[in-house]
Amino acid sequence: MNPTKNDKNTRTTGRPTLSEVARLAGVSPITASRALRGISSVATELVEKVQRAAEELNYVVNPAARALASAQSHSVVVLVPSLSNLLFIDTLEAIHSVLRPRGFEVLIGNYHYSRDEEENLLRNYLAYQPRGLLLTGFDRSESARRMIEASNVPCVYMMDLDPGAGVNCVGFSQQSAGATAAKHLISRGYKHLAYVGAQLDQRTLLRGEGFRQALQVAGRYDPDLELLTPRPSSVGLGGELFLQLMHSHPQVDGIFFGNDDLAQGALLEAMRCGIKVPEQVAVVGFNDLPGSAFMVPRLSSIRTPREAIGRRAAEQLLNLMAGNPVAQPVQDMGFELMVRDSS
Amino acid sequence: MNPTKNDKNTRTTGRPTLSEVARLAGVSPITASRALRGISSVATELVEKVQRAAEELNYVVNPAARALASAQSHSVVVLVPSLSNLLFIDTLEAIHSVLRPRGFEVLIGNYHYSRDEEENLLRNYLAYQPRGLLLTGFDRSESARRMIEASNVPCVYMMDLDPGAGVNCVGFSQQSAGATAAKHLISRGYKHLAYVGAQLDQRTLLRGEGFRQALQVAGRYDPDLELLTPRPSSVGLGGELFLQLMHSHPQVDGIFFGNDDLAQGALLEAMRCGIKVPEQVAVVGFNDLPGSAFMVPRLSSIRTPREAIGRRAAEQLLNLMAGNPVAQPVQDMGFELMVRDSS
DNA sequence: TTGTAAGCGTTATCAT
DNA sequence: ATGATAACGCTTACAA
Numbered sequence: 140m141n142p143t144k145n146d147k148n149t150r151t152t153g154r155p156t157l158s159e160v161a162r163l164a165g166v167s168p169i170t171a172s173r174a175l176r177g178i179s180s181v182a183t184e185l186v187e188k189v190q191r192a193a194e195e196l197n198y199v200v201n202p203a204a205r206a207l208a209s210a211q212s213h214s215v216v217v218l219v220p221s222l223s224n225l226l227f228i229d230t231l232e233a234i235h236s237v238l239r240p241r242g243f244e245v246l247i248g249n250y251h252y253s254r255d256e257e258e259n260l261l262r263n264y265l266a267y268q269p270r271g272l273l274l275t276g277f278d279r280s281e282s283a284r285r286m287i288e289a290s291n292v293p294c295v296y297m298m299d300l301d302p303g304a305g306v307n308c309v310g311f312s313q314q315s316a317g318a319t320a321a322k323h324l325i326s327r328g329y330k331h332l333a334y335v336g337a338q339l340d341q342r343t344l345l346r347g348e349g350f351r352q353a354l355q356v357a358g359r360y361d362p363d364l365e366l367l368t369p370r371p372s373s374v375g376l377g378g379e380l381f382l383q384l385m386h387s388h389p390q391v392d393g394i395f396f397g398n399d400d401l402a403q404g405a406l407l408e409a410m411r412c413g414i415k416v417p418e419q420v421a422v423v424g425f426n427d428l429p430g431s432a433f434m435v436p437r438l439s440s441i442r443t444p445r446e447a448i449g450r451r452a453a454e455q456l457l458n459l460m461a462g463n464p465v466a467q468p469v470q471d472m473g474f475e476l477m478v479r480d481s482s
Numbered sequence: 483m484n485p486t487k488n489d490k491n492t493r494t495t496g497r498p499t500l501s502e503v504a505r506l507a508g509v510s511p512i513t514a515s516r517a518l519r520g521i522s523s524v525a526t527e528l529v530e531k532v533q534r535a536a537e538e539l540n541y542v543v544n545p546a547a548r549a550l551a552s553a554q555s556h557s558v559v560v561l562v563p564s565l566s567n568l569l570f571i572d573t574l575e576a577i578h579s580v581l582r583p584r585g586f587e588v589l590i591g592n593y594h595y596s597r598d599e600e601e602n603l604l605r606n607y608l609a610y611q612p613r614g615l616l617l618t619g620f621d622r623s624e625s626a627r628r629m630i631e632a633s634n635v636p637c638v639y640m641m642d643l644d645p646g647a648g649v650n651c652v653g654f655s656q657q658s659a660g661a662t663a664a665k666h667l668i669s670r671g672y673k674h675l676a677y678v679g680a681q682l683d684q685r686t687l688l689r690g691e692g693f694r695q696a697l698q699v700a701g702r703y704d705p706d707l708e709l710l711t712p713r714p715s716s717v718g719l720g721g722e723l724f725l726q727l728m729h730s731h732p733q734v735d736g737i738f739f740g741n742d743d744l745a746q747g748a749l750l751e752a753m754r755c756g757i758k759v760p761e762q763v764a765v766v767g768f769n770d771l772p773g774s775a776f777m778v779p780r781l782s783s784i785r786t787p788r789e790a791i792g793r794r795a796a797e798q799l800l801n802l803m804a805g806n807p808v809a810q811p812v813q814d815m816g817f818e819l820m821v822r823d824s825s
Numbered sequence: 826t827t828g829t830a831a832g833c834g835t836t837a838t839c840a841t
Numbered sequence: 842a843t844g845a846t847a848a849c850g851c852t853t854a855c856a857a
Contacts, residue, residue, distance in 0.1 A: 375772075
């Protein structure tokens with residue numbers, strides 16, 4: 140019924156194809172393809188012609204066709220343990236900002252701090268043959284580990300630093316961050332120091348460990364002053380734990396919270412109960428979240444380079460995907476203690 | 483050099499293809515395809531055979547090939563104006579939770595409250611031939627509108643309710659929410675009521691409009707008491723605007739903030755300056771973000787059904803994509819005034 | 826109900 | 842440096 144011969148140069152869908160661009164530019168499709176991909180072997184003159192033609196037709200590659208022809212998807216999978224924590228948002232934004240301009244599609248998976256969920260996401264997303272993987276931390280199920288290994292997909296680990304070899308990671312030492320908080324409180328003369336952590340993911344635990352070790356070195360460690368709960372971190376929980384701690388151990392005069400939302404909740408609760416911060420008890424948070432600098436009193440916190448971690452991890456992955464040798468497999472992005480009024 | 487004839491049944495990549503599954507099952511590729519897609523016209527017996535074969539080979543479709551052949555991807559694009567606002571996180575999570583189990587890949591785009599950026603994202607993502615679109619609000623560039631229209635991709639608009647016809651949307655009336663805040667403050671006896679908004683996206687403006695109209699009806703509208711800034715909403719900014727307003731208009735005794743982070747900042751700043759809330763000035767926020775209930779004093783706010791909106795919008799889109807008739811094109815999910823201690 | 830044939834839009838390969 | 846040709850793995854016609 141349809142008399143139109145459907146040769147390569149005849150539009151079928153509403154979208155312009157590479158062949159049309161090529162025709163308009165007066166070259167072959169493959170040359171157009173090369174020109175658009177910035178392959179060096181094309182004459183500058185032709186490149187320009189093709190680019191003009193592409194613009195005129197408003198051409199956009201068909202990613203499906205490209206992926207099929209090249210046997211390479213252009214997607215990168217990013218797995219984070221939480222989104223309700225603003226922490227990871229900054230990192231994701233940074234990742235997007237480096238990967239998207241390079242033509243990568245980024246798939247975000249949130250595993251809600253659950254090992255099983257991470258494993259599932261991994262299984263599902265690996266089916267898309269992603270070009271790269273951006274994962275959070277090192278704590279995962281054995282079979283997740285195996286899937287990553289077997290998939291052979293380049294992978295960069297974010298947030299923490301691994302002692303092991305051959306792993307690409309971008310982050311900072313969680314233990315050292317914990318130790319820094321401890322040393323700061325000690326140096327200010329606080330004597331009875333507590334650590335309060337929620338969520339109990341590996342990094343929270345590591346922070347606690349660093350805190351504890353520094354306390355032990357200073358001969359100030361009291362195991363009773365560690366309050367840990369697997370409940371998700373939140374402002375409300377912070378207030379609750381603070382109250383609980385101050386009731387059970389009134390001598391506490393300094394607290395390091397594993398995350399700023401907990402610390403913020405503590406500050407608010409302290410205000411509510413008339414407990415003076417930092418006079419009666421000092422408070423130090425972690426991550427330096429947006430509101431912290433505006434709390435009453437302004438919250439001291441450890442600022443983490445979340446944005447930089449995302450950017451660097453993505454750049455590192457770009458290298459790996461390109462097959463470039465990796466100069467620095469482990470990149471320590473550090474952290475910064477922000478001393479404000481709460482400690 | 484390579485002697486292997488590359489016919490349809492010879493493995494090239496590491497992954498099994500549909501043809502291999504078909505061969506193992508003893509059927510033609512197209513039958514295997516139909517069986518795997520659950521197309522009714524295939525004999526139950528064959529379906530089972532094919533499924534077994536697929537499982538044995540650990541077959542997973544190649545999404546690129548599928549997309550290319552069918553001119554349809556399995557991806558849904560979600561565009562939000564911000565991620566640093568916890569608001570949209572809840573919505574995204576809900577969307578994920580309904581779309582992922584149905585086999586859809588969800589692509590998130592953040593346009594940072596920029597019309598241009600939204601237009602760009604749309605252009606780029608539309609290249610993926612997404613099956614569906616989930617967009618935020620109705621305020622966008624003319625060419626973005628045209629692209630959506632021209633793409634012919636099913637689309638559901640979130641967060642706001644449109645007066646127009648033929649649009650699928652899930653949200654609540656922003657104006658009515660603003661009016662509710664006004665009526666509440668009026669009913670409590672506050673006289674000099676201000677609206678403070680940042681970001682100035684359409685919904686913030688609409689909220690302000692609803693607030694103003696309710697004030698006008700009550701004969702309490704004072705145009706001087708509207709403080710609007712395009713700067714991004716944040717706790718810090720909230721404190722700043724609060725101070726500015728209280729200095730320039732000391733008579734103000736009630737403020738409605740366009741977002742909770744602003745209101746939280748105001749509360750903190752009030753505390754810092756010794757301004758009593760709600761005695762000297764009442765404060766009402768918007769969105770009821772996580773920390774608000776724990777502020778000092780506990781913040782009154784309008785709770786928005788962000789999670790429900792995400793879920794419903796995704797379900798609605800599922801219907802549209804399946805070609806089902808849409809029973810309710812516009813779904814009002816309402817909102818709830820949470821009266822606490824700040825008003 | 827099943828199969829055949831022909832693309833989908835791009836890129837790899839191998840010529841020229 | 843450019844081009845012809847043949848895939849890539851799947852699905853849409855259409856035929857049987």
